[in-house]
Amino acid sequence: MEKLFFERFNQAAPDFPYLALNARTINSLPHFHTELELLYLEHGELEVISLGTTYHIQSGDLCVFMPGQIHGYHASDICREYVIKIDASNSQDHIDLAAMRSASPILHANESLNHILRDQLVEAVRLAQEKPAGYAFLVNSLANHIVFDIIDSGVLKPFDAESSERHIKRLTFLQNVNDYISDNFSKDITLESAADHCGYSVSYFAHFFKSIAQCSFMQYLTRLRLQRAIEQLRAAPQATLSEIADNCGFRDVRAFSRAFHMHFGLTPSRYRAEYHAED
Numbered sequence: 001m002e003k004l005f006f007e008r009f010n011q012a013a014p015d016f017p018y019l020a021l022n023a024r025t026i027n028s029l030p031h032f033h034t035e036l037e038l039l040y041l042e043h044g045e046l047e048v049i050s051l052g053t054t055y056h057i058q059s060g061d062l063c064v065f066m067p068g069q070i071h072g073y074h075a076s077d078i079c080r081e082y083v084i085k086i087d088a089s090n091s092q093d094h095i096d097l098a099a100m101r102s103a104s105p106i107l108h109a110n111e112s113l114n115h116i117l118r119d120q121l122v123e124a125v126r127l128a129q130e131k132p133a134g135y136a137f138l139v140n141s142l143a144n145h146i147v148f149d150i151i152d153s154g155v156l157k158p159f160d161a162e163s164s165e166r167h168i169k170r171l172t173f174l175q176n177v178n179d180y181i182s183d184n185f186s187k188d189i190t191l192e193s194a195a196d197h198c199g200y201s202v203s204y205f206a207h208f209f210k211s212i213a214q215c216s217f218m219q220y221l222t223r224l225r226l227q228r229a230i231e232q233l234r235a236a237p238q239a240t241l242s243e244i245a246d247n248c249g250f251r252d253v254r255a256f257s258r259a260f261h262m263h264f265g266l267t268p269s270r271y272r273a274e275y276h277a278e279d
Contacts, residue, residue, distance in 0.1 A: 044079030060109030
């Protein structure tokens, strides 16, 4: 099973960014990775979690997540977005972007930096979709220009010592939780068992987790299971709903269907049908 907090999938290469070409999403649980990530929301509304704060963004807004920055987003309906992840670790001038943050990860539609980054991101996605001769050189150039424009804008500030220590503590905590979930995902996970694994009291674990993820551990676990269910609904059209429910840790297909409808406003069967109808 893939890591759930430290995102090891959809990674950028050192010489080429990761681009989301199938720009539809419902949910992305709180996670972090080593790349710089931009998310441009073309249509819909998202609830974005970052820096221990929940933001509500709408069409035209753009998010900038720095390397190592914990972030996630949730929507009650399918949105359309553009995403690029850039490996910015090879800077010749030794700028450590993982040690820098902006005051807010959100650039609203009326901000000039939003327009600059959005146009470059959309153009990179277009080139990757159409693949004209030599497109990879231009996509990589656009990715580098995105990083330069973010640095040049002056929105980034280095961590102070206290913020850096707090950030490391949060990442370590999440990695411990990640290891437990990865090993026990389809089993009966409880708040008590997770707290015990991490060596904390239940009350401290619950409070600390919520301060990072902006939801309770059990709410997060349900969202995580639903996200895994979505992946299986997309990738395994022949699997029964009972099989998917069991694989994803739901006690039965009724509990799975009820949770899915509550979060996304449609049944798993309808979601699967609509998703494959668009392919």
